Amino acid sequence: MILVVCEADDDDAIWVSTELSRRGQEVTTLLPEEFIVDASISVNVTTDTSNATLETRRGDVVRTESLVGVVNRMTGFPRDVSSRLDDKDLVYRAEEIRAVLVAWFAAAACPVLNPPFPYSAQGFEADDVRWRCLAHTVGLPPLPFASNRPLRPDHPSIRGLVVGDVFLHSSDETRAPRVIGAGLDLACSVASPLLELEFANTEDGLRFVRASTLPHLRRYGLAVIDSLLDCLDMA
């Protein structure tokens, strides 16, 4: 089973879920809230193994051992605001749920695109300057950064999408092997197999601006679905 976790208005994730189903894959789509509202969640960790289960309010049971892949599109860790707890207890509970959710996804042995980080539900997050340093490290020439200058470049934006070991292009400028190789390295270096890279098309050539672990998927067409299935080894 492929698990897709997304917000109710995440049209890209719902499109992925629909297209995967259309190709005969068993897909379960959950809202982040379904992990916590009247749900049972368990994560087992031993020296040798880890596994996790979730039983949602509507009775769906998800076991990490049964998953062949996870598409995680959470934009934040879910919080149950309906509880009649005081503020201190709400904070404690939110922290506990966050910690367990991070472990829940980490317990899955299958590919997770992308795994939550301890304080970032959608996966690796960084500000622009850190992204550009990371890009420089893998050989992607970055746009210069200065904290006292506007973040938005005055150049046309060009994007490319990493899905596992495939680089999908929204335009020809990103087709250079050097860009593709470095883009794949960048995604690998931040443990995010699903990563959209944004470049500025400058007079000096393509310059890396930033990356996102919550990419716009539909702009790359059905190639995204093929690449996802490749990544999950289900093509």
Place this chain on the structure above:
Amino acid sequence: MSAATVLVLGLPGEPCVRSVLTALSALDLHIAHWNPRDLSNDIELVFEHGVVDGVAVVDGEVVELRSVSAVFDRLSDVEMTPEFRRLDPNGPLATNVTRAQSLVRSWCDIAPCRVVNRPSMNDNNSAKPFQAMLIRPFFDVPSSLSTNAMDDALAFVASHERVVYKSNSGERSIVTELDIHDLEAQAPALRRCPVLFQEYIEGTDVRVHVVGENVFATAVEANGMDYRYSGDAQWRGTEIPDDIALRCIELAAWLQLELSGIDLRLRPDGGVTCFEVNPCPAFEAYEAATGQPLAAAVADLLSS
């Protein structure tokens, strides 16, 4: 060109900040201290041609970031300081102060010098079952269950002779041995909030501080389950076998921590179980109890 500067970030009253500042002052170093209560601190960052640069105003002094040779980071949220709370939260000063804090944290993650520790490397400890999965290649970890499901909790308890429970996150909790009757009585609370249940591990508690590649071990004997809250805890510096020390160094390096406090239990069967790795250890308390030169080791690391 400015002289090499060691930048210390944190409240001056915080024991570890205080002891590191004292140890650094014994060395021939230029020290800049970013106290979050000083709202005039500021920073601008530049990244160009692969070089991280910029300038900071720290305690009224202009510091070229390229001159900073090392950083000790214990920065607490400026929003918690009384000075910040007196500001109009929407005013320009509050906006600039929070911006400066965000920028200095960003810089600590990318600064081309030693940073003890980089902020983004501190997060793993805030999700204990997740951190346990990172620890496993180096040490045994206790069998654990994080759950809000009573049936799963009861099954876990039934499969272990003794069980303790604690928080899953970085929220402070006292490790407590589980009484099955208490668990059943707490069913509604468990349903609302997951708990970390862990098999009880027999043995001797050893806190290992790893400072760079130096290891300082402290054995702790106490009657309670959680020696931090046990009034009778006896702390003494101890030696650990080289292979365990090496694994501690490798684990800290794997987690990209220049300074860490690793909680081990040496089992009667000769094995070693690791409970967690603390990226912001309160080493000053261990130094006070054992005389181990931890602050001096941190200062040496910052000056090397």
